[in-house]
Amino acid sequence: MSENKCNYDDIKDYKSAFKCFEQRFLIDNKSIFRLADTDKILIQKSINYLMENFVNNGYSGDASFIDKIEHQLVKEPIHKSNDDSVVKNAIEVLATIVWLWRVPPANAKDRSASVIEILNLHDDLKDINIKDNPFFKEFSGFASTGTYYNTNKPTELAYIIKFLQKYLEVDNKDAIEILKDKAFDGKMEIKTTKDYSKYKDGKKDKTGTELKIDTKPDTSHDKPRTVSIHNALLHLFESENYQPILSNDHKEKISKTFSKIFNIQEDDIDESLKKIKEKLEELKIVDTTKLHLFYDQNINNIWQGGIDFESKNMILHGAPGTGKTYMTEETIKSRKIIEKNSEYELVQFHPSYGYEDFIEGIKPVGLENGHMKFELKNGVFKKMCIDAFKDLKRAKQNGENPKTFYFIADEINRAELSRVFGELLLCLEDDKRLRFDENGKLLGTKVKTPNSALWNENHAVVIEANEMYFGVPENLYFIGTMNDIDRSVDSFDMALRRRFVWKHYRCDYDVIENQYEKDDKVSNYIQCCKNLNEHITSTNGFNLSDSYELGQSYFMKPTKIIKKELERVWVEHIAPILKEYLRAEYSEQEIQAHLDSAKKVYTEN
Secondary structure, rough: OOOOOOOHHHHHHHHHHHHHHHHHHHOOEEEEOOOOOOOOOOOOOHHHHHHHHHHEEEOOOOHHHHHHHHHHHHHHOOOOOHHHHHHHHHHHHHHHHHHHHHHOOOOOOOOOHHHHHHHOOOOOOOOOOOOOHHOOOOOOOOOOOHHHHHHOOHHHHHHHHHHHHHHHHHOOOOOOHOOOOOOHHEEEEEOOOEEEOOOOOOOOOOEEEOOOEOOOOOOOOOOOOOOOHHHHHHHHOOOOOOOOOHHHHHHHHHHHHHHHHOOOOOOOOHHHHHHHHHHHHHHOOOOOOOOOOHHHHHHHHHHHHOOOOOOOOEEEOOOOOOHHHHHHHHHHHHHHHOOOOOEEEEOOOOOOOOOHHOEEEEEEEEEOOOOEEEEEEHHHHHHHHHHHEEEEEHHHHHHOOOOOEEEEOOHHHHOOHHHEEEEHHHOOOHOOOEEEEOOOOOOOOEEEOOOHOOOOOOOOOOEOEEEEEOOOOOOOOEEEEOOOHHHHHHHHHHHOOOEEEEEEEOOOOOHHHHHHOOOOOOHHHHHHHHHHHHHOOOOOOOOOHHHHHHHHHHOOOOOOHHHHHHHHHHHHHHHHHHHHHHOOOOOOHHHHHHHHHHHHHHHHO
């Protein structure tokens, strides 16, 4: 690790704060809270103390985090130390680790409170004054951390402890080399040894609720857990090479989506993201100097929608309000910016929608000599097939990439699908699509329709040897959306089902958190939303399938997370759909009782 001198007065953002942390704590091994002291606190004995008594001595139970820490490190450590300076240093190191853990969150409001509660565990650290400490200047982090980052706090801290232990052991203090080692693959396990919980009968003494230790805890949940701090540390140490993205899931989605668009072949996910950023810089469609490049609305829509486009035929299905249609349309709009060579059409299916609207039909076009005149008209899907094939042929002749066409069938299951598709379903299959081989020979399935005798050249997708045919070009994607609870879901027979890739959508709580990230009640609100969906599916609640869960759009209706707004959203949006869920099973009186119980779950937090 290179020398990284800093001036504390220059701390103004997370990068400058981390630069000083790196020098003061990692290189010099000194306290970031007592800047005048020269004693080294980052020592092997203290890190080992944390490993033995915290990482390898995990506590489950409903006691608070600070109560557990106090019991693990101060009151009854498994591996005691006769040297109080080791304990003191360990607690100060843990406080420093907590400070580091609080650097990434963009919405971190008061970093000092989390640190002070740790320092107060040792008498000699209680009087540390951090009021004017430069490390506690107000600065914004670099990521929206989500609820997982907070609920996973013990494991996130344990990962940093493990990193520091390794850092002190090796001669080459290369942080990136350590973090990229297989032993630091972004996962961490705390070994549970005890359960520390409140007495079930609620007994209290003068200090509050009594706690009890159970030496036979449930360890079935012990396993390596993903930690976000791994990605945070990569970015903090080398921001030029590692993106400010904490979520592994986000990294994987971004890499998978854009690697296909830009034809990037790279196994290392961080190298892949780096190359993707370079490609976006070349296109000059967004400001790539922005910290959160991949969360720019246009870029975010492309990978966040969950549509991987690996298949030409997709059905996006799930509960109401999960954003299937919205995300599909927004994803394709954003892809158009990147591709600069695509078109899309959105059509909402309905019970009266048929073959004549979709493929072709004889329709009135006006009066002629007092009589109604009829003509054969192309349907909306056939029109797109004609345009897509023309461009496919043009691109082949000119040695270019063809334009991409997207057809979106919204609420696809509301129509009688066998009537809509007719005999042309076969043409949708990937290996039956119209395409040209390297020698320019046309491949794929070409068919006639019942109205082929009435065709002219404007009705044909393919004209070959003076014969006219219909077919579906390979540069056309067919995407259908549907709600699982729609009773017409049975219109999908097996012949239809096997020709589509099915993607299931559920409530996306991260989207809710992003909308209300500046509200300090967001964590409680999200838990209420989860509780309501659990109530809908549990045997103690409505006992319905997960297809009846509510999607995130229902939970994003409140203008603020306040009682009055939740009441309004309940009355105007949530209660009506829940009532429809229950109507077939219960009487009006029973329905109201069920709604009242569900309302408590949603509005009381």
